[in-house]
Amino acid sequence: MVIETVADNPAAPYGVAIIGGGPAGLSAGLQLVRANRRIAILDSNRPRHSATLRSHGFLTRDGAPPLELRRLGREEFETYPTARFSQAMTREITPLSADEAREAGFPDGIGFRVSGTGLRGSSDVEIVARRVLIAAGLTEELPPFPMIRAYYGTALHSCVECDGFEKTDKPLALIGETSDLFARALLISRFSSDLIVFTNGADTIRPEQEAELGSIGIRVERRAIDDIVGEKADMTGVRLADGEVIPRVGGFVRPRWHASVDYFGDLEIERDDWGLVKVDERGETSIRGVYAAGDTVPPGPQQLIIAAGNGASVAAKLNMDMIRGALGVGQVDE
């Protein structure tokens, strides 16, 4: 078996292959290189928040451009000699047999072969690692209005905690078709009472919820939407299928989310009803040795600092799993 290793120790395979170099993956990577682990991060550099110009709420970095945050994180990770960061799209992850894993130097007989296709001139990745951490975020499906992408990340956002403050007292829209629309409307009411909830014809707000929203001045618009309209970069309204344009300068949209784990091929990994990767209290998925953190796991999209914190917390569990696995003392004390 060919084992690709980092230059300064050609004999050592990787401790953890991390799929995704966003806040969850970079934060886990930093903790693990600081635990003297050899870590490879594969990142396709397509973060969900790349649509936005500024990210908010990350302590000490409030208002920083999202790509700047990632650059700083990557620089800190790469300071360590056992760190490897590859711009690569993960193509395939396959478990090694117990014999192959031991032959690769993995004492508990657990290991994975990880392949990735290099992007933007980077070389392909072919490595083996004792453990895998999925920190690959989510793919996002916006409602199918032709112009919605043009305003997403500037006038329209999905995370109320991240972008609500900048929308204080503005005429806002909340667009969505899922059952959490009522709760989202309540959250947005902290920022503006000039709010219209657009259900695009979906029956997701119950009459008593509509009455409660009405009591604080929030209207529910159930007619189907045709498109988002605007002048140049500025959103000016929501056009309904019957042609009426309701003036709005921005607001929130509720996308549908899905965690894509195609690289496991036929190997099944347990997901919840939303398609998010299920984990136990230690952050391990239904595949032994594969962990997950950040937006990829339930309850799904949260915030940068939460993803980073989750990455650090799962990294600690992963490190302990590898220590205990080497000694054969089980994962937790009885």
Ligand SMILES: Cc1cc2nc3c(=O)[nH]c(=O)nc-3n(C[C@H](O)[C@H](O)[C@H](O)COP(=O)(O)OP(=O)(O)OC[C@H]3O[C@@H](n4cnc5c(N)ncnc54)[C@H](O)[C@@H]3O)c2cc1C
């Ligand atoms: C428009 C928008 C604005 C936002 N604004 C804010 C904000 O102001 N403040 C805030 O706290 N949060 C904000 N968020 C939420 C925040 O971006 C996420 O909670 C956070 O990025 C999740 O981190 P993560 O590491 O789990 O995933 P991500 O940051 O999405 O990173 C996942 C990484 O994995 C990579 N990847 C995916 N598949 C593969 C693969 N097969 N192989 C290799 N790499 C792969 C992706 O390219 C990506 O780089 C915003 C989100 C959006 C959509």
